[in-house]
Amino acid sequence: MNPASSTLLDHDEVGRILIAVDASPASLRAAAYVQGIAAPGAHVRIVSVAEDPRRLIPLDPLVGVDLSSVRDELLRGAEDAVTQAQSIFSSGETVVDTEVIDLSMQGRDLAHALLEAARTWRADLLVVGTRQNRRLLRWLEGTVSEPLARICPCSILVVPVSYERDICGGPKRMLFAVDGSSPSRHALRYGLKFATKQTSLRLVHILDQAVRMSDFVPLPLFEDALVKEGNAALAAAAELLAGLRIAAESAMISTERTGDDVPHAIVREADHWNADLVVMGTHGRRGISRWLLGSVASRVLRITHVPVLLVRPIAA
Structure with missing residues (x-):
């Protein structure tokens, strides 16, 4: 650097x-x-x-x-x-x-x-x-x-191997996948160690519309809960950055209702936004959406065209 x-x-x-x-x-x-x-x-x-x-x-x-x-x-x-x-x-x-x-x-x-x-x-x-x-x-x-x-x-x-951009001086565009959990917040802090004052930051939470729980919970109520959970995750990440006097944009990204999943949504967003680095926790929340788990991280590795930083949670 x-x-x-x-x-x-x-x-x-x-x-x-x-x-x-x-x-x-x-x-x-x-x-x-x-x-x-x-x-x-x-x-x-x-x-x-x-x-x-x-x-x-x-x-x-x-x-x-x-x-x-x-x-x-x-x-x-x-x-x-x-x-x-x-x-x-x-x-x-x-x-x-x-x-x-x-x-x-x-x-x-x-x-x-x-x-x-x-x-x-x-x-x-x-x-x-x-x-x-x-x-x-x-x-x-x-x-x-x-x-x-x-x-x-x-x-x-x-x-x-398909990633060929020159990142001399550090990543120019970093995408953080957040879910509101403690490991996710730690991943955000850890990833910031590679960001410079010239780095653009983007926080995303994936709203998994392919999840099906309508047999147990009315679909509108379930989707409202997912949106509420996502807004809380983005707000928590933004608050952490504000405390560090760091600016970032944020977005709620939805999967398609069929033929889609969270790993593909993360990789698609990274490609569309021209990210130089995707930052994720290896373990995340186990609430309604359960999307930022180790299995999601592993599937992202299989399909990504962008470097991925998987951040280990702090040892208990």
Whole structure:
């Protein structure tokens, strides 16, 4: 981040950023995004995981076969991925170190190896790139990033490979999905640490019109309750920002009554508004709408074209 683009809040909770990389363009996009948002003096660790060849190749036809050459090639690939990502930070003020994890020496899968790396290093933020609907080199796409989003001890930033904007100096347009819960308010505060005075902010609450409870509650009463809940969520977020003397626009966004859901509404709004970053809590309220839950966050990751920051709630 450009030092001249001071953030609205201090980066005190985001000083240690772990980037998981492989040999894909998605990983380079994730590293470039971090280079744009990291505060001067932030400590970045770039980690690549070398697969265990015994997990990649069926064992029965290879009984007694020496897989050391395959292991060496996988390690070289991981080292090359780390080197490429590290070169992105060559001209900045960010402190960067690297690590290659050899899964042939561990009994873990990819997700849990990254989880342990984040926990051991005490990362404040884990960053991964993702490629939707690709079959090769898949360890950082939905098959891994979704489990990480559920079990990671820190917040997680997912950067789609399709996202190509230059965010030097920080995100220009940040979209916050809010639901009025305590985790949602914490996600708002956390996300503001990446916003600068030049960043446009937008608060949205999704009114899920596809929800069906008319067998139990008259539909007009149910919809009125959803609107009331949404207005309260937006008002609470606006009050928090007002207390920090930060301005933002807000909107209630409705899903279509059929063939739509909350994740698609969030992604659609982010695309229409040209957001550079979507901020969500990983857990939210369990009231009438129940929309900002972990399952919604995971589904957003599958379809987003915009980087998504999933903020972990404060530990009890």
